[in-house]
Amino acid sequence: MGPMADAARHFLVQDGWTLTPVEERARGRTAFTAEKGDRRVLVRSREDAGQLIVYSVCRVEVEPVMRQAVGAFLMRLNWGMPFGNFELHYPSGEIRFRTSLTSADPTIGDALVRPLVRANVSTMDRYLADIAAVAGGTLPPDLSDALG
Helix, strand or coil: CCHHHHHHHHHHHHCCCEEEEECCCCCCEEEEEEEECCEEEEEEEEHHHCEEEEEEECCCCCCHHHHHHHHHHHHHHHCCCCCCEEEEECCCCEEEEEEEEECCCCCCCHHHHHHHHHHHHHHHHHHHHHHHHHHCCCCCCCCHHHHC
């Protein structure tokens, strides 16, 4: 594990997350999942590029028939989002929210990791109910005309 992954791991453990390593095939890359309550994040470091990437994995399952509507909804959420973006993997229906940081100095600490993780998780929390509504076929009133 490199210094960026170590910094993320340190913060998450101190914050009460349970970590599980994920196998990464590429050299210089580390990945692990972290769980806390009903929240799950995937953390990837690309030490060679000075990148730390955090994904909140949405617990809503999107059925194939609803993926177009959910994709359009996520695109609308992403517009103007100042930090991070939602992603939909069309083949599986998995939704994630991604935040990242790039640093020339790989010795980042809690001061950089904390806001990265917290902004990520709080954004997923903020939009989870609307994502679930769209995935379940009940559109929020302000979107029903646009996506219907």
